[in-house]
Amino acid sequence: MSIFLPILFIGSVQAFFSALMIASKKTSGPEKIYLSLLLLIISLEFIFYILDIYNIIQYQFPVFQFTIGPLIYLFIKAIKSKNYTLNIADLLHFIPFTVFLFVWIFFVYNLASIKYSDKINSYSNSTITFLMGIALFITLLTYLILSLKEIYSYQKNLKSVFSYHSFKNSLNWIKVIVVLMVIGYTLMFTYSSLLLFKIINIAFNPLGIITISFTILSYLIGFYGYNQPALFNQKFNHTNTQHQPTEEKNTHKLNKKETDQITKKIEEIMMEQKPYTKGDLTIDELASILNISRSGLTQLLNQNMGKNFYKFINEYRVNEAKNLLVDPEFKNFSLVAIGYEAGFNSKSTFNSFFKSQTGMTPSEFKKRYSQKK
Structure with a gap:
């Protein structure tokens, strides 16, 4: 498993520093917070995989990925919605994460310790893990579809706000990322289901795909998020109210x-x-x-x-x-x-x-x- 360690380290560091770069931008707004948190979650996911490889903790299920869908959705809402502010109600979107975090801590984490090479089969064949996988897939798919809906609504109204079209205000980059995530998670869930019900017998460790995918994801989010002023500069923002307070x-x-x-x-x-x-x-x-x-x-x-x-x-x-x-x-x-x-x-x-x-x-x-x- 050491073959994945360099990618895990690179992905973790890249996501962490991308989060710091976006958080350090001299503009305020909840969209900046959500995007930074998303990158920190990806970095944390890498760290837990590394700790699992070294048998420091048991991390058989990517519980922190329950936050990815809500963070992407809230990020887009913050960009699209006028006068959007952080509020307590936003925390309701993280109820699935909270529930399954406790499940992971009190149940999955206490499973009998096994070697990492044996986790390939247990990953798909564990009923508990599969049920959690269904919950993760449904949660992610729901929020990613809602995110696409918000993006299309935003793009529909572009011509009433902007006099130009470019990557700086179109959100096409995040739309591509969301679509690829929908395809990726659907394929992974389909594979796990087929393997669990013994329809296919081609077992492989998904860590490699997950590692490479999230490394690319963190790079794209960091690059486009940091270089897109329409997201963080109120002068360009769809939600600007500086000159019309009422x-x-x-x-x-x-x-x-x-x-x-x-x-x-x-x-x-x-x-x-x-x-x-x-x-x-x-x-x-x-x-x-x-x-x-x-x-x-x-x-x-x-x-x-x-x-x-x-x-x-x-x-x-x-x-x-x-x-x-x-x-x-x-x-x-x-x-x-x-x-x-x-x-x-x-x-x-x-x-x-x-x-x-x-x-x-x-x-x-x-x-x-x-x-x-």
């Missing part, structure tokens, strides 16, 4: 006079200040510039203009790009550079949105203008 209580509907005044103000600011040229502009930032609530701006865009924030901003960017494409001062700029100058933060978004608005790509637009001269 947002939730504001149910006032704009009348025609207010609508006309705000519309005129928006047009003036968009023409003079050109906030749309900021590639990562959010609706909170524009609402702050206009000195109105986010709900008021959203209402104006959706009900009076018939568009979401994403479309509203990128239409201005397209018009800006059209002007730059025919401006002699920018004739030596590449099309990508023109897109960035207009506020687009990727070539693909620039091309696709430009074509959806004009019926032609930026290069076709520039070529057609040149032919008319």
Whole structure:
């Protein structure tokens, strides 16, 4: 079993320091706490496997994995939900972990000591272990599915908050991780079930797969979690309330006079200040510039203009790009550079949105203008 020790040590250290890096970020929020705890749990899981290998403790069942599903779910909820704060009710999600922790301590831990080489069979053939495995699988699957539901809900509303799409705000990385975890745990549970009921007779130690999988998992969570400012910087966060403290209580509907005044103000600011040229502009930032609530701006865009924030901003960017494409001062700029100058933060978004608005790509637009001269 010593073959797994280097990976276990590396995984434990990597997860631990990733947790410290995320916890040390100069921003506050429960999402940071949940992600740090998730990495610490992974590190702790590795440590218990190491102690088990050295026969210091008996760790036949990964009881700490009962916390992984709830932590991922609460992490996504904290990012998605407005005004989310830590509360006592969150602890209810960890009831399965608490129950099976006591089961592990008072029952599984007191099983007769056996050599690690014999644990391959006992891992799948123990009725108690299998029942705990069913509980773990159901708990994880439930929370992972709930997490996917929250991610899809978050992504559905992206265009009402952000003016851009990128890994910084899409949560695609955590969606991929959750999907892979669903597949991985389903395969492991299916294998254990088939082995227990003697449908197959191919026994192997799952520690290798678990070790490698969680090492990769801790790296991905640490890397993307640390490098994704949309998760920890309130300026980008979907839950930002810095400029609208009474947002939730504001149910006032704009009348025609207010609508006309705000519309005129928006047009003036968009023409003079050109906030749309900021590639990562959010609706909170524009609402702050206009000195109105986010709900008021959203209402104006959706009900009076018939568009979401994403479309509203990128239409201005397209018009800006059209002007730059025919401006002699920018004739030596590449099309990508023109897109960035207009506020687009990727070539693909620039091309696709430009074509959806004009019926032609930026290069076709520039070529057609040149032919008319």
